[in-house]
Amino acid sequence: MKSIVSNSSNKIGAVLVVGGGIGGIQASLDLAESGFKVWIVDTFPSIGGVMARLDKTFPTNDCSMCILAPKMIDCSRHPNITIFSYSEVKEVNGSVGNFKVNILSHSRYVNADTCTGCGLCVEKCPVVNVPNEFDEGIGLRKAIYFPFPQAVPRVATIDAKMCLFLTKNVCRICEKFCEAQAIDFEQKPIEHEVSVGAIILATGVETFDAQLKYEYGYGRYANVITSIEFERILSASGPFEGHVQRPSDGVAPKKIAFIQCVGSRDVTCGNDYCSSICCMYATKEAVIAKEHMNDIDSTIFYLDLRTYGKDFDKYVERAKNEYGVKFVKCRVSAVEEIPKNQDLRITYETEDGKVNEEYFDLVILSVGLQPSENVKKLAENFGIELDKYGFCKTEAFSPVETSRPGIFVCGTFSSPKDIPETVIQASAASTAAKALLSSARGILVKKKEYVEEIDVRGEPPRIGVFVCHCGTNIGGVVDVPSVVEYAKTLPNIVYVEENLYSCSSDTQERIKEKIKEHNLNRVIVASCTPRTHEYLFQETLREAGLNRYLFEMANIRDQCSWVHRNLPEAATEKSKDLVRIAVTKARLLHPLERLPLNVIPRCLVIGGGISGMNAALALASEGFETYLVEKEKELGGFARNLHYTLEGNDVQGYLRSLISEVQANKMIHTFLGANIKDVSGYIGNFKTTILDINGETKELEHGVVIVATGGEEYHPNEYLYGDDPRVVTQVELERRLAEGKYDEFENVVMIQCVGSRTEGRQYCSRVCCGEAVKNALKIKEKKPDANVYVLYRDVRTYGLAEDYYRKARENWVTFIRYDENRKPIVTKQKLENGEDSLNVLVYDSSLRMQLILNADLVVLSTAIVAPTDNKKLAQILKVPLNEDGFFLEAHVKLRPVEFATEGVFLCGVAHGPKSIEESIAQAYAAVSRASIPMAKKQIQTEAIVAHVNEEACIGCDLCEHVCPYGAVELVRRPDDKWVSKINEIMCKGCGTCAVICPKMAIEMFHFNRKQILAQIRASFLIPEEGEFEPKILVFTCNWCSYAGADLAGVSRIQYPPNVRLIRLMCSGRVDPLFIFEALRSGADGVLITGCHPGECHYVSGNLWAEARYDALSSWIKEIGIEPERLRLAWISASEGVKFAKEITDMVADIKKLGPNPLTRSITVKEV
């Protein structure tokens, strides 16, 4: 990290983040959590960026919105983050440590402070035909709009170009209907000036304008679309609600083609570079399309399959084998439309040289990424340099620094990259900013002081209920006064009132007053969803001196008035039920405590390579001490074998300066030749035993751990390596080149993928293609007439490295493609003169002939493999490895540098093969995440955790088995009784252990058995009279499926009002006893919902739910209840349609089935 000299006294502890995509969001959260004020500026009316528009993300097929939306909400409610959406940066003055930035907020014509986001204005707006930018113009929106349902901030925006009043001076309907009086046609653009110490540019890029590739017919042929348009078509919240259909006639396509490299690797349009992500996203879209409709056949036309990331090749193999996606290597020259049916003809050459003609229903152009048109203006504004393509210029050893001190960059603005790379760079950029401004940390952030908490334990419940009209959102459907009257009849109710907007700031004051006036010790707000508003009301309670967990919400808007708009009576009855269920739970609520936990402000970094050293230095510049443990006797790691980078930078020189910096830094304590023996403890308080170089044990105490153990070179036993000295690895070649030994060879043959992408090691080592090109160019530079052949499978010089691949070809390096089933053969032959000749036999799949290359040097591009020690370390740290032996991060997309175990982080090649530049970025990113708890000095334990009744515990250890976080451990107490102990710091509160406990000795705080059973009993009170209407009880998890139910509301998708919903933290919390209780309590059907497999927020809770569902189905069948009464559905946060459909279908099916045979004996119950 470059040290930037400036007067520390006038540094400003605030950072401007330009761009509110996933990069900007991650950088902002990292900074705000570390004690810096953050301003986010985004030109769009909502943050979220491109990721918000994606349907699924590779390689896990996670729902994009499910994983992004919680982060957007975190940003919006973070006290240290201010979002300027629909705004742009006008001017930047000042210098590093103290910038003055002018921001212009465009007129939304809606007052952001008073708009409640209810959406009534959108509903009433008569302008219906505006193409929605968010849906790439395929879907339509109104003139007043939210770009998408989950928009943050949730403030409506008027499109001045389309608004009837602003263009023709008529209408003003939105103004009439807005109860909050938030419409302001007089609103003028506002200028803000903010002072910040650093700036992070996360502006992202645009996609290539496919019309420029005239031959592919985009813009001319209706059924040629871009990949991002297809992404919206696939999305459940997209213009066609996830139904795959083609634009010309709305018919579902059967045959679709993807054309790769549209606007990438193409000198004709000036985008010479590779866009890095298209191979993977096309494969993903093909897979998802197949999942949507089983009879879709996809063909992907590609140049090189560049699926170089972690576990990407495995994904492609699955796409080929399980989803039947066809990959054809061919640059398609043109697409032709058949006028009569608007099908599309593609003529292409197959691998065996035949010309094929094929017809497709839909052609998708995999458009590349490119800097936006106004990038020059942006660069001028911020005073930074761009590269020749318009990407932000950075250096290999400082990947997030721009040319101007104090301004950092992350994400695609510096080069094309995928989401995890962007997230890594975002955290890295925030580390750079934090290091720069460490002296000003904590100065500008708000710290809230609270009054002392009132102890309500032992008091009888005194409940206050506040029922919200939400303008007319609730009040227009539900008879709010009658809900209020009903609430008054419920037990322990002391006070009930109705509000126009319960969330408005004056109501918050009112709630506080009423708490005092009536000595309330429980509060219920019947309004919208806890996902967005629980935190606000909990704050209000806390300000009034009540514990946050004495609050309960009844969601009578998103899950009632919005989805039963045409059934006001049923909606009113349901609202009463929802209030009653909330009261039932509120009566049983207990105050919960979050315990403060001191964090030792020291970090253990395991591994002293480039990643480890960069991490240590970054930590030091943020002001944290580091124990740097390296198993070798010297620092440097694998990079000691490298001499220069593809771009020509001097690796050894860099390494020397890095090592001396580390050695000189007093904050870094280095242990060379040392090994980790044991690690105990948890975040904040780890104790590590190391065996140092002298064989002595030392104990280190630290708060966090960063794993940077790097990788090793694969030692080949193929291609005569070891038999003939003329067969060497790239690393060995590089050493020779660095030593200047060029005279030893004339004919060099390089073989790619040695030990990579093969049986047993089915991953790409990512850097070898670049290495080969690098060394080939070096040879050509020093010895232009040498012959260099590179035998490859796919040349994976992704991103800007593509330039060097092209340069290599221009310098007559010969690239020969071989097929994985016909690998090259290296042979030795005795010549007449007694010498051994070394030959390489290769079948050239382009020429379709066998070639014999005479070589005097064969260079093997060997795989990067995980050190065997990883296994031991993984066991010590209790963190997982992937099947290739690399460490497995908590979440492939959004948590790329952390483990599920809190306080343990990873970076560099320990995570998977990567370049020096990428390793440095990841090291900074790990530091950013690792430094958050240290900067806070104190962290708080979760309140909603599991708790073991140790006296009842039988020590069976099942809970330890099901806990995905290693938070449960069977331990021997001092009295020798073996009991399960739950580490409250590591417990995330899913509740799966509480269900499996055979002795029922585990309870979940805030979702305990008594509370949930009471909610179930309160769900259906009065037996129906007249025609049978099935009553369905739904269990949702707190994350995906509850959000899916909310989205059905936000999208106003109507479904029958026969459902009552009980929210748990995870579907893994659904206890079989809950189902029996539901069947006893009048439910005619029970629906268990959760996140899709692989998307569970608690890793595996949903899988346990599924296993229990199977058992339960047979249990209820055994006693004579139709198993159809119990269902399981996976519903993601973007599947509002699916949620509504599940309910509708289930109601219809149960209606046919008739009432639950048990309900006949049930009479009116009492709460």
Place this chain on the structure above:
Amino acid sequence: MIVVKLKPFTEISSMLGKYQSILIVGCDGCSGIYEVGGLKQAEILKQQLELARELRKGGKIRVKTVSIPRQCDVDIVANKLRREVAEQEAILSLGCGVGVQTLADIYDDKPVFPALDTMFIGMEDKSQGKLFERCKACGDCILAETGGICPITRCAKGLLNGPCGGTVNSKCEVYEYTRDCAWILIWNRLKQRGMMNLFTKFRPFRVNRQHSPRELEKTISVSKH
């Protein structure tokens, strides 16, 4: 541990045909730990019994549940359950065969029914989600000589002197070559430990096994005095 399996519900339900109040006794020992006979399972069974009775209009059944540390423990069964047992007409045991018999011996005035089938002495492999038999309780342990792998139990034929001709690719013919040959496992284990001399030791056919029911004197016991 003792590996148990829950009986089909219909079988349990028909056993309890006429009774109107029963006590389900769970066991926190083996059956509880294997998620078959603990308090949780007792609660689930209670729900099933009550609801099934209600559906069949067979009148009400009142079910109480309790679980005790070990049903095979005469003292616990005799002293800790008396009150609960007295209140109910019949007992449904969620213990192994030993538990059922202990209950039946002590509460000889109450009908005692087994809810479980007792399978074998074994262990659970959670990664496979399966339970495996490991010990035949033969009373003459030779595990010291066989690398801790019991050929009496794990060899389908109970052979004592190496694999038979039915071993193909380390798999046993008795189970259609799907399961490991115990003697190959023993070979590998002994080799790993450098104890191959034990493999060649001849073990004669054992004739000293007692006939059931077996008995055993306790070394230290107050009953002797």
